[in-house]
Amino acid sequence: MSILELKDLAVEFNTIEGLVHAVNGVSFSLDSRETLGIVGESGSGKSVSMMSLLRLIPEPPGRIRSGTALFESSKGQVDLLALSRAKRSAVRGRDIGFVFQDPMSSLNPLMTVGDQIAESMRVHLKLDDKAARRRTVELLDRVGIPAADERYGNYPHQFSGGMRQRVMIAIAIACGPKLLIADEPTTALDVTVQAQILDLVKSLRDELGLAVIWISHDLGVVAGLADRVIVMYGGMVAESAPVDALYETPRHPYTEGLLQALPRVDQDRGEELRSIEGTPPDLYSAPAACPFAPRCSYAFDRCRREVPPRFTVGDGHESACFFDLEQRRPRSE
Ligand SMILES: Nc1ncnc2c1ncn2[C@@H]1O[C@H](COP(=O)(O)OP(=O)(O)O)[C@@H](O)[C@H]1O
Ligand SMILES: [Mg+2]
Structure with a gap:
């Protein structure tokens, strides 16, 4: 059963330039207990999409131009x-x-970590002080x-980075959510701590039956965690697939490029996305063609027009590609 159905999310920022x-028509659905990985290079719209879902982008300058996000x-x-x-x-x-x-x-530096966890349970679960403390x-x-x-x-400053992330996880699960959204939660941590946090989230996910959206620029992390993966490029979904299919038979040239830059995804954990040659997409004009076309070795006329x-x-x-990577020729619809 689907617990989240995102349709056609578009988000823009009004800047001086x-x-x-930033986000141009992102859609996906998420089943309960499913883990969705979202990958893509920096600036591809991963964070803005998720922050918009939670309505946490600054509005203005941000504006959600379109979209529905049906959530159970x-x-x-x-x-x-x-x-x-x-x-x-x-x-x-x-x-x-x-x-x-x-x-x-995300943590309040002036409040004890215990009180920050207890607070949300007092508010949302109406626990009294004693029960909230015990549960914390x-x-x-x-x-x-x-x-x-x-x-x-x-206080938060008395904790290490990894411990603070553990506290964030405690806050995130305190009120018994159905969905956990994690936006590169381990990127700032050293590799050993990263692995520990990853294991913690996995075991909590299984124990609590959570659906998870895990954003990462680390294909190795996502391979070991997700059921399904979305690859984003230029604020759009380039490819969406079950995790094995994505790694074994990528069908979008951008995904193929990412995987080629990372030869042994299954073993090479912790390896970051290497960039593909060329400049990132211009987000100042509304998409009128495939955003990846300028960097794509398969691109032909149509890709630059539609x-x-x-x-x-x-x-x-x-x-989302006019080129049929399997047949190695433009798609004939
Ligand atoms: N407050 C903002 N004002 C203007 N542009 C923004 C703002 N926040 C994000 N953006 C732009 O939106 C695009 C997508 O950003 P983001 O979702 O953070 O990328 P990712 O998380 O994939 O690295 C980027 O080009 C970024 O510069
Ligand atoms: Mg981000």
Whole structure:
């Protein structure tokens, strides 16, 4: 059963230099207990898409130009993009947990970590102080904070980066969400800590039956975690596929390029996306062609004239490309 159905999300930013078309028609659906990986190079619109889902982009200069995001909340189905401010923060705190790259910017430096975790349970689950404290210590313990009871009263700066990310995870799962959104949560951490956090999220996911959206520029991490993967380029979905199909038979030239830059994805964990030759897409004009065409060795006339629709190329596998990579020739529709 699908718990999130995102359709045609478009987000722009009004800047001094002009309108930035950051997200241009992103759609996907997510089943309960499913893990969706979102990959793509820096600036491809991964964070803006997820922040927009939670309505956490600054509006203005940001603006959600179009989109619906039907979500099965604990109070029934809602459109995340159309919720009132009050309902939005209720859904955010209770039904959707999120963890970002930089825990320091999400944590309040003036509040103890224990109180920050307890707070959301007091608000959303209406727990009294005592119950919230007890549950907080359990959560701190569960996410791997040693001596949880003593650490309750510590402030964020007294924790290491990895410990702070553990605290963020505790906050994210405190109210029993169905969906966890993680935006490059391990990027700033060293490799050993990265692996520990990854294992923690995996075991929590399985234990709590969470659906997960995991954003990463690390194809190795996503390979070991996701059921399905979306590859983003220029604010669009270039390819979407079950994880094995994506790595074994990529059907979009951009994905193919990413994988070629990373020869042994299954073994080479922690390797970052190497960039493909050429300049990143110009986001100042609305898409009128394939954004990847200028860097694509398969591009032909049509790619420079039309935005490619999503072609079904396999079971649950879509590629937004006019070139048929399997047959090695332009698609004949
Ligand atoms: N507040 C903002 N003002 C203007 N442009 C922004 C703002 N936030 C993001 N963008 C632009 O949106 C595009 C997508 O950014 P982002 O989603 O953060 O990329 P990713 O997470 O894939 O690295 C980028 O070109 C970025 O510069
Ligand atoms: Mg980002």
